[in-house]
Amino acid sequence: MTELTIVQAAELLCRQDNILVLMHKSPDGDTVGCGYALCAALRKLGKHAQPVCSDPIPKVFSFLTEGFEQQSFEPEYIVSVDVAATTLLGDGLSIYKDSIDLCIDHHPSNTGFAKNTYVDGTAGACAQIICKVIKAMGVSFDRYIANAVFTGIATDTGCFVFSNAGAEAHSIAAEMINEGAESAMITRRIFETKSRSKLELEKMAMNTLKYYHDGKIAVIAVTAEMLSVTGAEESDTEGIASIPRQIEGVVIGITVKERSSGIYRISVRTSDGADASAVCSVLGGGGHKAAAGCSIEGTLESATETIVAAAEKELERLQ
Amino acid sequence: MTELTIVQAAELLCRQDNILVLMHKSPDGDTVGCGYALCAALRKLGKHAQPVCSDPIPKVFSFLTEGFEQQSFEPEYIVSVDVAATTLLGDGLSIYKDSIDLCIDHHPSNTGFAKNTYVDGTAGACAQIICKVIKAMGVSFDRYIANAVFTGIATDTGCFVFSNAGAEAHSIAAEMINEGAESAMITRRIFETKSRSKLELEKMAMNTLKYYHDGKIAVIAVTAEMLSVTGAEESDTEGIASIPRQIEGVVIGITVKERSSGIYRISVRTSDGADASAVCSVLGGGGHKAAAGCSIEGTLESATETIVAAAEKELERLQ
Numbered sequence: 001m002t003e004l005t006i007v008q009a010a011e012l013l014c015r016q017d018n019i020l021v022l023m024h025k026s027p028d029g030d031t032v033g034c035g036y037a038l039c040a041a042l043r044k045l046g047k048h049a050q051p052v053c054s055d056p057i058p059k060v061f062s063f064l065t066e067g068f069e070q071q072s073f074e075p076e077y078i079v080s081v082d083v084a085a086t087t088l089l090g091d092g093l094s095i096y097k098d099s100i101d102l103c104i105d106h107h108p109s110n111t112g113f114a115k116n117t118y119v120d121g122t123a124g125a126c127a128q129i130i131c132k133v134i135k136a137m138g139v140s141f142d143r144y145i146a147n148a149v150f151t152g153i154a155t156d157t158g159c160f161v162f163s164n165a166g167a168e169a170h171s172i173a174a175e176m177i178n179e180g181a182e183s184a185m186i187t188r189r190i191f192e193t194k195s196r197s198k199l200e201l202e203k204m205a206m207n208t209l210k211y212y213h214d215g216k217i218a219v220i221a222v223t224a225e226m227l228s229v230t231g232a233e234e235s236d237t238e239g240i241a242s243i244p245r246q247i248e249g250v251v252i253g254i255t256v257k258e259r260s261s262g263i264y265r266i267s268v269r270t271s272d273g274a275d276a277s278a279v280c281s282v283l284g285g286g287g288h289k290a291a292a293g294c295s296i297e298g299t300l301e302s303a304t305e306t307i308v309a310a311a312e313k314e315l316e317r318l319q
Numbered sequence: 320m321t322e323l324t325i326v327q328a329a330e331l332l333c334r335q336d337n338i339l340v341l342m343h344k345s346p347d348g349d350t351v352g353c354g355y356a357l358c359a360a361l362r363k364l365g366k367h368a369q370p371v372c373s374d375p376i377p378k379v380f381s382f383l384t385e386g387f388e389q390q391s392f393e394p395e396y397i398v399s400v401d402v403a404a405t406t407l408l409g410d411g412l413s414i415y416k417d418s419i420d421l422c423i424d425h426h427p428s429n430t431g432f433a434k435n436t437y438v439d440g441t442a443g444a445c446a447q448i449i450c451k452v453i454k455a456m457g458v459s460f461d462r463y464i465a466n467a468v469f470t471g472i473a474t475d476t477g478c479f480v481f482s483n484a485g486a487e488a489h490s491i492a493a494e495m496i497n498e499g500a501e502s503a504m505i506t507r508r509i510f511e512t513k514s515r516s517k518l519e520l521e522k523m524a525m526n527t528l529k530y531y532h533d534g535k536i537a538v539i540a541v542t543a544e545m546l547s548v549t550g551a552e553e554s555d556t557e558g559i560a561s562i563p564r565q566i567e568g569v570v571i572g573i574t575v576k577e578r579s580s581g582i583y584r585i586s587v588r589t590s591d592g593a594d595a596s597a598v599c600s601v602l603g604g605g606g607h608k609a610a611a612g613c614s615i616e617g618t619l620e621s622a623t624e625t626i627v628a629a630a631e632k633e634l635e636r637l638q
Binding site for chain 1: 507
């Protein structure tokens with residue numbers, strides 16, 4: 001594995017054609033923003049480029065996906081964006097796991113699975129890196145690319161709320177707005193719009209709230225039954241992960257979501273120096289310091305017990 | 320009333336001493352950020368300057384108020400920041416209403432009550448203007464001033480979610496972070512921290528949600544009883560105002576809060592071109608296009624009926 005600079009990554013991309021850009025499974029605004037921004041930029045250079053994902057892209061990002069021509073070609077160059085490990089490609093893209101030519105990512109935990117890699121663990125969003133790569137490729141920005149980059153930054157920083165929203169996130173956001181990004185439309189769609197069923201789901205989930213460890217740990221549960229009763233979709237559960245950590249005194253906020261019978265997807269959000277990635281990595285997961293995830297098999301009760309125990313260990317380490 | 324430029328406002332301030340800076344009643348992060356940033360800058364020029372408000376400053380802004388020396392002097396120059404009309408000074412400061420020397424504001428509805436005025440209705444936050452005034456005064460930024468300016472911008476843009484979070488808001492935010500602003504601490508305190516009682520209050524308020532006009536209007540009620548049952552404070556009701564507008568399909572989101580027996584404080588939030596200020600101004604209130612407020616006397620039912628009727632008129636105007 002070779003570590004590249006931004007300029008080297010851009011130069012490599014400029015020399016390729018028929019480029020497939022892999023996004024991670026359960027796609028969020030950052031991987032989607034990166035995939036579509038990069039492909040739009042590559043197409044402006046006359047290349048064939050197509051973003052692909054093993055899961056459907058959520059409807060909330062339709063302003064990026066609709067009208068973006070689907071190109072079919074024999075892939076000659078494989079790039080991954082915002083993908084920390086090949087397990088995150090999902091089944092649909094796992095065929096590419098040993099043949100990724102270029103990995104562009106911002107996860108410090110990136111496993112170095114590609115031939116060439118550019119990882120900046122200090123970037124709040126991978127879209128900040130993609131923005132620099134596009135500049136280095138010499139492609140001029142337009143409203144579409146600006147929207148895609150802004151989407152990535154806004155999503156991964158929780159709309160500039162999280163601690164990863166640094167000066168660079170804001171200054172690139174300003175630049176993208178000046179390039180035509182429809183920031184108000186994007187933030188309204190992603191952060192200010194809830195379906196009625198999502199609202200109902202949040203009410204039900206909030207009723208499950210439990211505190212542990214002197215109120216330093218808070219856990220919210222989302223069961224499959226809640227989804228079916230409210231008619232909410234899997235993607236409606238996303239905002240819920242940030243609720244427990246918002247409560248005064250809570251250092252580690254946990255959401256336990258029932259994925260399929262017996263499998264629970266855990267989201268961990270931390271503050272005050274607690275390391276979410278450390279909590280999740282002992283259970284086979286990973287992520288960032290302030291936000292990470294893992295999966296646990298069992299019952300709702302046993303999964304909760306397991307993750308609370310891991311969180312308590314992290315609190316003890318901090319003392 | 321004379322309309323000034325930023326430079327003229329800065330020059331005027333540089334010539335004064337013993338400056339009293341008036342903030343609006345029910346202080347929010349923008350008026351507080353402006354008041355403390357401006358006074359800190361004036362003090363760096365060796366002047367006496369004191370921010371004052373007719374209501375207590377909420378504890379969430381203690382990182383600005385604590386340790387900020389209280390100066391007592393005979394005021395020689397009176398400045399108001401983020402105050403659209405003298406009625407908003409509150410009883411405690413109404414003695415100054417006819418003697419305000421300089422008004423710095425970003426409300427297009429500013430009534431022009433001061434001898435000299437600088438109003439920029441396009442600024443998302445008044446703190447963006449204060450930042451420019453401080454620069455024009457030749458004062459160098461420090462962490463304290465950067466924190467105060469960042470607080471103003473983050474508060475008035477709903478942490479960069481609202482449509483008023485333009486390129487300037489982001490670029491000044493980036494600048495303030497580079498000047499030392501503790502953005503993560505500030506956004507966490509203001510947007511990511513809820514007391515348990517606030518969480519309970521939100522749950523109860525969400526249960527009152529009602530839809531009108533084909534789901535284009537949504538109304539949430541907060542009664543005095545809810546506050547007493549949950550132990551929540553008046554300031555805990557603030558985030559609730561943004562909930563109804565977040566619901567898919569809702570164009571006008573309304574919150575009806577019981578202030579004292581028979582008086583209801585109404586918050587209106589709009590999207591898709593609807594004018595919140597127009598809805599509220601017919602009832603004696605005002606504000607911005609996307610966010611405005613007014614007070615209505617009556618019962619919860621009659622106040623709701625009145626504001627819904629005003630909102631329906633605005634929807635009809637839009638057709």
